[in-house]
Amino acid sequence: MATGGHLAKHGFSEVAASRGESAYVVDVGPFYIASIVECLGSKALVADEMNKLTGKSYYDSIAQDTIAMAINDLITVGATPLVVQAYWAAGGSDWFSDGQRAQALVAGWKRACDICKVSWGGGETPALAGIVADGRIDLAASCTGLINPKQRLSVGDKLAPGDSIVLLASSGIHANGLSLARKLAERLPQGYLTPVTPNLNFGEALLAPTVLYSPVTEALYEAGITPHYCANITGHGWRKLLRHPATHTYRIHTVPEVTPVLKFIQEHARQDDKEAYSTLNMGAGFALFVKAADAQRTVEVAKSQGVEAIVAGQIEAGQKKLIIEPLNIEFGDEALQLR
Amino acid sequence: MATGGHLAKHGFSEVAASRGESAYVVDVGPFYIASIVECLGSKALVADEMNKLTGKSYYDSIAQDTIAMAINDLITVGATPLVVQAYWAAGGSDWFSDGQRAQALVAGWKRACDICKVSWGGGETPALAGIVADGRIDLAASCTGLINPKQRLSVGDKLAPGDSIVLLASSGIHANGLSLARKLAERLPQGYLTPVTPNLNFGEALLAPTVLYSPVTEALYEAGITPHYCANITGHGWRKLLRHPATHTYRIHTVPEVTPVLKFIQEHARQDDKEAYSTLNMGAGFALFVKAADAQRTVEVAKSQGVEAIVAGQIEAGQKKLIIEPLNIEFGDEALQLR
Numbered sequence: 081m082a083t084g085g086h087l088a089k090h091g092f093s094e095v096a097a098s099r100g101e102s103a104y105v106v107d108v109g110p111f112y113i114a115s116i117v118e119c120l121g122s123k124a125l126v127a128d129e130m131n132k133l134t135g136k137s138y139y140d141s142i143a144q145d146t147i148a149m150a151i152n153d154l155i156t157v158g159a160t161p162l163v164v165q166a167y168w169a170a171g172g173s174d175w176f177s178d179g180q181r182a183q184a185l186v187a188g189w190k191r192a193c194d195i196c197k198v199s200w201g202g203g204e205t206p207a208l209a210g211i212v213a214d215g216r217i218d219l220a221a222s223c224t225g226l227i228n229p230k231q232r233l234s235v236g237d238k239l240a241p242g243d244s245i246v247l248l249a250s251s252g253i254h255a256n257g258l259s260l261a262r263k264l265a266e267r268l269p270q271g272y273l274t275p276v277t278p279n280l281n282f283g284e285a286l287l288a289p290t291v292l293y294s295p296v297t298e299a300l301y302e303a304g305i306t307p308h309y310c311a312n313i314t315g316h317g318w319r320k321l322l323r324h325p326a327t328h329t330y331r332i333h334t335v336p337e338v339t340p341v342l343k344f345i346q347e348h349a350r351q352d353d354k355e356a357y358s359t360l361n362m363g364a365g366f367a368l369f370v371k372a373a374d375a376q377r378t379v380e381v382a383k384s385q386g387v388e389a390i391v392a393g394q395i396e397a398g399q400k401k402l403i404i405e406p407l408n409i410e411f412g413d414e415a416l417q418l419r
Numbered sequence: 420m421a422t423g424g425h426l427a428k429h430g431f432s433e434v435a436a437s438r439g440e441s442a443y444v445v446d447v448g449p450f451y452i453a454s455i456v457e458c459l460g461s462k463a464l465v466a467d468e469m470n471k472l473t474g475k476s477y478y479d480s481i482a483q484d485t486i487a488m489a490i491n492d493l494i495t496v497g498a499t500p501l502v503v504q505a506y507w508a509a510g511g512s513d514w515f516s517d518g519q520r521a522q523a524l525v526a527g528w529k530r531a532c533d534i535c536k537v538s539w540g541g542g543e544t545p546a547l548a549g550i551v552a553d554g555r556i557d558l559a560a561s562c563t564g565l566i567n568p569k570q571r572l573s574v575g576d577k578l579a580p581g582d583s584i585v586l587l588a589s590s591g592i593h594a595n596g597l598s599l600a601r602k603l604a605e606r607l608p609q610g611y612l613t614p615v616t617p618n619l620n621f622g623e624a625l626l627a628p629t630v631l632y633s634p635v636t637e638a639l640y641e642a643g644i645t646p647h648y649c650a651n652i653t654g655h656g657w658r659k660l661l662r663h664p665a666t667h668t669y670r671i672h673t674v675p676e677v678t679p680v681l682k683f684i685q686e687h688a689r690q691d692d693k694e695a696y697s698t699l700n701m702g703a704g705f706a707l708f709v710k711a712a713d714a715q716r717t718v719e720v721a722k723s724q725g726v727e728a729i730v731a732g733q734i735e736a737g738q739k740k741l742i743i744e745p746l747n748i749e750f751g752d753e754a755l756q757l758r
Contacts, residue, residue: 082529083533083538083539084538085538086532086536086538087501087538090499090501090536090565092501094538104502104504104540106501108450109449110448111447113501113502115502115563116504116540117456117504117506117543117561118543119506119543119547121545121547122547122548122549122550124550162426162431162447162452163445163452163454165443165454165455165561166456167456167458167506169559193425194422197425197429198422199422199424199425199433199443199445201443201445202455203456204456204458206458208460208461208557210461211464211551211557212550212552212557216549216550217550218508218547218550218551218557220456220508220559222504222561224452
């Protein structure tokens with residue numbers, strides 16, 4: 081974008097390779113600065129429906145989801161998140177007069193900041209009657225971080241055949257695929273109260289908070305492992321593994337266990353595997369592309385942070401495609417057009 | 420906020436004095452990083468109404484308003500804005516299929532970035548049916564900047580009796596007071612088409628884009644002038660001059676000309692001066708508190724950037740209050756409670 085040139089006036093420059101990546105990176109000399117703003121999406125609507133059914137507030141986990149949207153994108157470029165700002169735009173100031181709900185949002189936000197070791201810098205809580213629907217809230221987070229030392233930058237130039245693909249477990253649907261899930265709930269006779277497992281209904285399963293992956297990427301740095309590239313698996317499901325612009329073949333030999341709620345959605349939406357893996361995270365919330373020699377240790381570091389992980393496959397020279405061998409699925413270059 | 424302590428883990432620290440200021444500041448060693456997220460508010464509703472009446476799109480100026488909300492707050496702490504991220508949450512993806520409107524938003528956004536010499540890093544354009552009202556858009560901007568050199572930090576520790584108050588001209592209502600203006604439009608027989616001056620109707624007068632003040636603060640730095648403190652005059656009108664927590668008297672001896680649209684609002688809303696100056700910017704969009712010896716030169720630097728300015732008064736030892744002598748108005752400490 082032409083505006084990147086303005087940084088020269090200040091003695092700085094953009095990292096052009098970060099255009100099209102999940103966070104924007106500027107070279108300010110001693111280190112890089114990464115920044116981002118991300119939206120939760122429609123997951124809050126599920127929390128609102130479930131609140132009507134159970135009387136509970138789910139905004140503590142909704143808060144974590146919102147921060148995860150920003151943090152999990154910011155870390156893909158190698159950044160350590162430092163500051164999160166809250167953007168909570170309500171349909172009216174009365175949104176915040178539901179004390180239980182407002183306190184849950186604040187408590188969940190603070191807890192997610194604690195997990196990621198970021199400072200909650202402040203934010204904005206406008207009341208936007210006429211723009212945001214009555215009784216609703218539009219949640220977003222902005223995040224600023226540093227890539228420090230600069231060698232931690234991972235915008236993909238180091239990615240090469242032979243690299244291993246490590247997949248980090250998701251906790252459920254995270255915050256992508258909710259439109260589909262909400263449509264499904266409308267069709268189910270018991271709606272959100274339909275059991276997914278004997279002790280868990282559909283609504284609560286959907287509301288499992290998104291995993292925050294920055295403790296893993298920080299622990300990797302401390303262990304001396306610098307990923308060659310990262311992909312946050314959100315919209316477009318596993319097609320996000322094809323995010324990098326280079327021409328490589330991504331061969332998956334092992335898939336993680338599919339979270340029950342995702343299996344439930346796949347079944348009830350009658351999706352075949354190809355459709356499910358191209359829409360949902362199917363048990364993998366984040367992909368790390370690392371040197372093969374680092375793969376097993378990457379898994380161990382993730383587990384040390386309480387996040388399940390597997391060495392799922394490797395990168396090979398060849399056409400740009402993703403091959404999920406255990407499921408007999410292939411996605412070609414045309415499957416993902418983000419740029 | 421307790422989360423600020425997390426920065427120590429990364430070898431950094433927050434600038435505690437920035438808590439409660441308009442932007443949050445972190446000390447990262449060679450310089451400070453400032454960050455912020457800001458919402459436009461309800462001004463887009465005026466653009467939507469005016470579009471129905473005239474067929475024109477006003478989203479180019481709405482874009483500038485949104486960026487101004489973030490930039491004009493960020494620069495109060497002495498920061499040079501570097502990166503802006505766009506947050507455009509629409510009521511549905513069809514919002515963007517109005518090509519004229521979408522292009523105006525993009526063009527205005529880029530133009531504001533050009534004026535402020537910031538890089539447009541990217542952003543998020545979610546379609547949030549069910550959360551954002553149908554046909555509407557919730558606009559916000561996040562901004563990251565550097566305070567470099569660190570001596571530029573202006574969180575108020577240098578503010579002292581004897582300092583001059585320089586006021587920078589506003590272009591109109593900016594983006595605060597729009598609820599009042601919208602109510603007024605409903606009551607006027609000709610609504611937004613009521614003339615404010617012979618050639619300007621109320622709607623178009625309201626939609627004059629907010630002045631971007633960062634060219635002034637950057638030019639001041641180049642001229643060797645470091646403000647002791649700054650206040651962005653937004654909500655709460657001139658009471659924002661009392662923003663600093665210290666106990667000083669702010670004596671105003673000269674007020675700027677009141678923009679016609681603000682005079683119009685004051686008259687039609689039957690506000691006395693005290694009410695008007697406590698709600699609207701009344702011709703002053705930004706306040707710079709500078710060393711008395713720098714005051715006249717500050718005015719000249721502002722004018723060199725195309726922004727009208729006046730030396731409006733000075734700070735004195737005494738009770739915390741704002742005295743607007745030409746209007747015989749006083750605001751005490753109780754007038755502004757932001758912290």
